[in-house]
Amino acid sequence: MIIRTQGTRLQTTAATVTGLIFLVLLLCASSSAQEIPLHMELFGGYSYMHFDSPPLGFADYSNLNGGNVSLSVPHIFRTRQYHPLGVVVDASANYGSHLTVYNFLVGPQVTVDKKGYTFFGRVLFGKSREHFDIQQVFFPGYSSLGRSIAVGGGVQKNWRSQVAVRIIQVDYIYNNNFSISQNNLRVSTGLVFQFGGK
């Protein structure tokens, strides 16, 4: 179903994402009294999306460019013993000819440090909003809010004391906007700013 007014649903999504972020921070705060100080990573960079537009009637896949940001806590269990489980909140916006795709995702992430490199993998859940901007006489285009599920991972290397370079991050993202299943591939790269202890 094509949804042409999305104000209410966007508000719901924003509230959901905000709630999840709050939950992540709460988890971190609850363990702040333990032995290792909180460590957080803020990633920002370029994002390319190979967008599955044929199910929407396009002749071929669409190449979308844009940006990707994420906030992660790589190790939520901050005991002295190393634990790979963390959480991440991820948002991206990708643009192309007549298409804009937003993804708002949150979920668990595993992180492994090896020989100066940090490898991570995650499974994320959230919402996506797609807008198709073919102008019509009586309305500005078509938008839809849908479910989003992502599975992905990547690798980054420490560059400076508080900065790392995310060499590559690859996510398979399933969206169901317009009640149509879409299988998208997102590739991102950029800088990671690190806060707190490690």
Add this chain to the structure above:
Amino acid sequence: MMQKKGITLLAVCIALAGLPGCNSFFSSTSANHVAYVTVPNEGIAAYRIDNSSGLPTSIIGSPFVTGNSPFSIQVHPSKKFLYVANTADNTISLFKIDASSGALTEVMPRTPTGLNPAVLSMDSTGAFLYASNNGSSTISAYAIDAGSGVLTEIPGSPVATSTGPNSITVSPTGKFLYVLDTNLQLITAYTITSGTLQAVGSPSAVGVAPFAFAVEPTEHFMYVVNAGSNAITNGNISQYSINSTTGALTLLPGSGSPVGTNPVAMLVHPSGKYLYVANSGTSNVSQFTIDPTTGVLTELTTTTVSSGSTPVFMVFDPISGFVDVGSQGSKNITEYSVNQNNGVLDSGTLAAVNTFITNDPPTSMSFGK
């Protein structure tokens, strides 16, 4: 221990991401094109059609809003524009076609026509567009701007014609325009000079209740299907030769090939070898071969193939090579492949490939890239 678990989980994530992602990344879509169907209560239904299977995918935004009672549709040969006759509004809508998605954007304002424009016909170069105005018994003629698609009415337009011009067609070379009048059972020929119409002599009398006609690609022959005096008698096909200079018609002997009841649509295959007639009464399609020298029709061994309920139009899909039949009773489009094995008994026979629902009775169809 934790490190090993982390590595295992990481490997699982990357594998899960890679499998479907890589499949999507490295695969490409199969060859396809777009089809536009007028459905009077909705507008234009737009589909992405797989060239091989004929399977449709609805294009985002479809159906696209038109004026009231869109009846006839024509895609410009450049595939950049599309025109629709809004029968109840006395206008023609111009749409721009988005090359990547196939979606339509209407360009306002709409172009005025005479009363109740029904059928649109365009020359093969896309220079001129003609509309038959059923209510005012006129033909409107327009020049098409190649860059913008905008229509400009040609001086002298509209041209008066016989009462109730039910159907019009521009001949394949673009030299002539023919107007079929079902009520008066006449065909009027016009020469086309820089888009301007000039009547050729007197109209030609045709059979009883002629509902459709077609000119074969070499422009030597015209075929007219006559429904006959009532709904239960079989129709027949009249055959005419075309004067290549004036466009005048001459009835040929041996005319009268039988078809089903209520034949309302006709199509000559672009190869010029086959002719098909949609019989709305018997819900099937009659099939003939065309003699290239004499133009004489011969029924195929399989004389008819089934269609949807109440077929009303037939169009050739130039990209897939399918013959498409629109049926108003069953509200669907049936795509047929054409057996073109020369020398084989069933050469020219249609075989249904796919049928898709249009939600509303379809009235016409045209194709983009």
